Amino acid sequence: MNSALQSMTRSSLGSPLVRERVHISPIGSRAFLIEAPGGFDLATQRRIWALTQDVGHWDDVIETVPGMTNLLAIFRVVPEDPQAVVARLSNAWDLAQSVDLQGKTIEIAVTYGGEHAIDLGALCNLSGLRDREIIRIHHEGTYTVFALGSAPGFGYLHGLDPRIHMPRKTVPSLKMEKGCVTIGGMQTGVAVLTGPNGWNSIGFADLPMFDPTAATPAIMAPGDIVRFIPERIEL
Amino acid sequence: MIEVIDTGPLNTIQDLGRTGFRDIGVTVSGAMDPLALKVANLLVGNEEGAAGIELQTFPFRVRFGKEVAVAVTGGGNATLDGVAMPPWWVQTAQAGQILEVTPVAGSARGYVAFGGGVDVEPVMGSRSTSLRGAFGGMEGRALRKGDLLPLGDAPVSELAMTGFGVVAPMLEMTSLFPVVEDGTVLIRALPAGEHDLFGADAERFWRQTWKISPQSDRTGYRLAGDPIRPVAPVEMRSHGIVAGVVQVPPAGEPIIQMSDANTAGGYPKIAGIVEADLWRLGQARAGIRVRFVRSSHAEARALDKAMTDYLEDIRATSQMVARALKTIAGH
Numbered sequence: 001m002n003s004a005l006q007s008m009t010r011s012s013l014g015s016p017l018v019r020e021r022v023h024i025s026p027i028g029s030r031a032f033l034i035e036a037p038g039g040f041d042l043a044t045q046r047r048i049w050a051l052t053q054d055v056g057h058w059d060d061v062i063e064t065v066p067g068m069t070n071l072l073a074i075f076r077v078v079p080e081d082p083q084a085v086v087a088r089l090s091n092a093w094d095l096a097q098s099v100d101l102q103g104k105t106i107e108i109a110v111t112y113g114g115e116h117a118i119d120l121g122a123l124c125n126l127s128g129l130r131d132r133e134i135i136r137i138h139h140e141g142t143y144t145v146f147a148l149g150s151a152p153g154f155g156y157l158h159g160l161d162p163r164i165h166m167p168r169k170t171v172p173s174l175k176m177e178k179g180c181v182t183i184g185g186m187q188t189g190v191a192v193l194t195g196p197n198g199w200n201s202i203g204f205a206d207l208p209m210f211d212p213t214a215a216t217p218a219i220m221a222p223g224d225i226v227r228f229i230p231e232r233i234e235l
Numbered sequence: 236m237i238e239v240i241d242t243g244p245l246n247t248i249q250d251l252g253r254t255g256f257r258d259i260g261v262t263v264s265g266a267m268d269p270l271a272l273k274v275a276n277l278l279v280g281n282e283e284g285a286a287g288i289e290l291q292t293f294p295f296r297v298r299f300g301k302e303v304a305v306a307v308t309g310g311g312n313a314t315l316d317g318v319a320m321p322p323w324w325v326q327t328a329q330a331g332q333i334l335e336v337t338p339v340a341g342s343a344r345g346y347v348a349f350g351g352g353v354d355v356e357p358v359m360g361s362r363s364t365s366l367r368g369a370f371g372g373m374e375g376r377a378l379r380k381g382d383l384l385p386l387g388d389a390p391v392s393e394l395a396m397t398g399f400g401v402v403a404p405m406l407e408m409t410s411l412f413p414v415v416e417d418g419t420v421l422i423r424a425l426p427a428g429e430h431d432l433f434g435a436d437a438e439r440f441w442r443q444t445w446k447i448s449p450q451s452d453r454t455g456y457r458l459a460g461d462p463i464r465p466v467a468p469v470e471m472r473s474h475g476i477v478a479g480v481v482q483v484p485p486a487g488e489p490i491i492q493m494s495d496a497n498t499a500g501g502y503p504k505i506a507g508i509v510e511a512d513l514w515r516l517g518q519a520r521a522g523i524r525v526r527f528v529r530s531s532h533a534e535a536r537a538l539d540k541a542m543t544d545y546l547e548d549i550r551a552t553s554q555m556v557a558r559a560l561k562t563i564a565g566h
Contacts, residue, residue, distance in 0.1 A: 017429075017469045025428035028479045028507030029535035033428055040472060065257045065475030067499060072257075072475030078510070078539055082532045148259045149473060149499030152368045156473060192260075193367065210260075212358050212370040218259040 022093045024086045029078040034089050035070040040186065042158065043098065044069045045146050049222060050099040054092050066147045066222060068156055068187075101223025103145065108181075108190065108226060110139065112203040114234035116180050118173065119200035123166050123183070131235055137161045138181075138202065138228060143188060145224040153210030154192045155220035162186070172198035179204050181228065203228075236300035237349065239382040240333070243292025245452075248353050248372035248384070249494075250286040253361035257475055257498040264363035264371065267291075267344055267453060267494050267517030270404055270542060271309030275348035277549050278306035278325035278399065280392050285352030286362035288378070290345040291453075295336045297347075299328045303386060304350035304395035308403075310518060311336040311345020324400035327391050343520045350395065351387030367454070367495060393560035394553055401549050404514075404542075411541050412515060415526070419444055420519055422512050423530035423538075424481065429469065429503035433483070436463035440505050441527050445489070449521040453495040456516065458525070462487025469503050476500040479508035481527075491516065511538035 023035040034051065036044045048066055055073050056064045063074040079085045112135040113120060120131055127134065143157040150156075160183065168184045173196065176182075180191040182199035191197055192209045205228075209219050220226070249272065252265025266272040266289055273283035288295075290311055299305075306325035307313035313320040314335045320326055328334060336345050355362050355372060364372025373382055405412060413421045430437050445458035464487045475498060476482075481489050482502035489505065493516070508516070509530050519525065 017471055023428065026425050026507060026532075027427055027477055027504065028425060029509045029511075029530075029532060029539075031475075031477045031507070033474055035428070035472075035474070063255055063257060065498065067474035068472040070472060070474045072477070074477065078532055078535045080532075080536065147473070147499075149257070149475065150260055150497055152260045152262075154260045210368075212261075212368065217256075217261075217359065 022090055024089050026082065027072070031072055031074045032085060032089060033070060033072050034093060036093070038069075040069055040158075042144060045144075045158070046098040046100060047093075047096045049101055050096040051093055053099065054096065055089070065149070067149060068146055103221060103223035103225055105225045105227065106220065107229050108205045108207055109231040110181050110203045110205045110228045111232040111234060112139070112181075112230055114204065114232070116177060116204035117202045119166070120202045123164065123200060123202060126166055127164055129163065132233070134164050134202065135230065135233060137164050138188070139230045141228070143226040145220045145222050145226060147222055148218055148220060151193045152212070153218040153220065155189055155209075155224070155226070157188045157226055160186055160188045166200050168198040169200065172196045173201070176201060177204070179206055181205050236386060237303075237384050238298045238300065239296075239378050239380055239384065240298050241294060241296040242378050242380060243295065244377055245292055246288060246290045246295060246378045247364035247366065248286050248355060248378070249289045249363045250361055251284040252363055252494065253359050253365065253371065256359055260498050261359065262365055262367060262495050262498060263478065264361070264365045265494050266346065268309050268346065268514040270514045270546075271344070271346045271518075272348065273546055274323065274401060274404075274549060275306040275308040275346045276352070277546065277553060278308070278401070279304040279348045279350040279395065280389060281348060281350065281352050283546065285348065285387075286355065287346055287348035287353060290336055290347065291343060293336060293338045293345075295345075296333055298333050299330055301330050301386075302391055303328055304389070304391050305334060306348045307334075307336060307345060308348075309344055309346045310339040310342025311347065312339055321400050323403050324398065325395050326398045327395045342518045344517060349386050350391060351389035354385045354387040365495070392557050393564060394557040397560055399553060399556060404545060407545060408541060411538060412512075417524070419524040419526050420515055421528050422516065422525050423509040423534065424479075424506040424527045425509065425530055425532070427480065427504035427507045429465065429471075430505050432465040432467070432469060432503060433463055433505055434466040436465075437505065439463055440489070441529060444524045444526050447519055447521050447523045447525065448488075451521055453493055455493050455496060456491045458489045458491065460488065463489070463505070465503055471501045471503060473499045473501050477507070479510060479513050480504055481506040481508065493517070509535040509538065511535060511542055
């Protein structure tokens with residue numbers, strides 16, 4: 001089931017759920033999810049980063065996991081007064097200022113097209129653009145790492161041009177290779193594990209994203225800027 | 236050192252998991268029944284979070300390279316050189332002896348702990364095997380015949396020399412972990428973020444009896460039953476998740492994320508299982524029926540306390556008995 005689960009957590013469902021005000025809900029007994037209101041944009045994510053830094057210092061919190069305009073806070077023990085926790089988190093969100101994380105810039109050399117770009121044709125059909133145009137739009141973009149997750153070192157990149165947004169597949173590719181440069185909805189990223197994947201591949205990058213034995217295992221960090229450099233274009 | 240001389244697939248080295256790295260996408264891993272691993276460790280005199288072996292396929296056999304305390308708990312029946320060990324028991328194994336573990340009816344996973352713990356190199360603070368990430372444990376993979384596992388150094392206690400056992404948690408804490416007469420396991424959970432978006436189907440989630448599908452493993456359990464669906468389709472933004480989250484993919488049959496859970500998810504979540512009940516799912520095989528019971532943070536705290544007390548009692552009793560045995564032995 002491993003494979004099916006991974007792919008399905010990336011598959012696409014109906015319309016995006018946009019909250020009008022901050023939404024805080026438990027996941028089990030020790031974790032709370034704080035979902036920011038409003039759009040999927042850098043301004044909101046900067047407040048999530050600020051919230052992460054604040055909540056990460058709380059004595060009773062052992063782990064913070066920033067997501068896409070949301071934050072999961074995991075508490076050391078089951079809170080005695082969950083309502084008070086929700087109130088504290090809500091207050092922390094209200095007070096969260098925008099943080100401009102000064103990240104590094106990562107340049108990723110990409111072979112666009114070729115054997116790994118299995119979804120480039122479908123993206124041409126969807127967007128009405130020629131393959132060269134899609135590649136140009138993709139590598140001319142400047143992307144921000146919003147959060148890491150899903151697989152070790154995988155960065156969710158924000159900043160994809162709306163002309164080349166492409167919904168995740170309903171039926172995922174069973175064995176997409178690690179290194180595939182992919183588009184999932186309004187996000188782009190580089191696959192870090194070989195396996196089932198519902199994102200759409202348009203190229204390949206031969207850059208290891210994760211080394212468990214390194215002092216800093218993940219290459220990417222939230223706030224980093226990513227640029228894709230077209231090393232080769234095979235059409 | 237111990238040598239694996241026979242093993243099924245998917246048996247791995249596990250401790251209590253690699254926590255603190257969800258924010259870079261690293262799965263927690265760790266024992267599916269952490270309670271059983273903790274008890275096994277306490278019995279051999281380890282810290283409760285030392286690395287042991289999680290068995291989910293059988294038979295499993297190892298040969299000991301030195302004298303060491305060994306404990307087998309959870310869903311594992313053990314023999315040492317063909318002589319049966321009682322359940323939830325610690326004993327001393329001599330160099331050259333062979334431990335064989337076979338399954339226990341009604342349980343899914345057995346745990347073996349050794350005095351000093353399985354001493355593979357920790358990766359990111361844990362010895363747990365991450366099969367998906369292919370690191371940790373034994374070269375990031377399941378155990379194989381011929382594997383030589385290093386053990387930490389630890390003195391063999393009087394307790395292990397005499398042999399000592401504990402009452403299994405399901406027997407000791409029967410009233411806290413209810414099972415319906417027909418065998419349905421009751422699992423306590425709290426409504427999660429999208430619960431109310433399921434409308435009338437939310438009540439059907441709690442009311443119906445679900446069956447654990449054969450497509451279930453350390454990553455997650457799929458449940459079979461009458462599908463439930465949100466009133467309108469929703470697409471969530473990716474967010475962090477924890478083991479025990481009950482997500483509902485479009486087909487309407489829930490998935491419970493387990494120890495090797497993804498770190499992020501995007502399906503609507505109908506519920507989150509109270510952590511104290513996760514070990515019971517870790518011991519539930521495919522085909523077992525489960526029903527969800529609405530719980531509270533207060534109840535979750537009470538369960539956590541009962542489990543802490545149970546473990547503390549084992550720690551205190553085993554130390555007391557060990558001291559008494561030492562006195563009797565005239566040391």
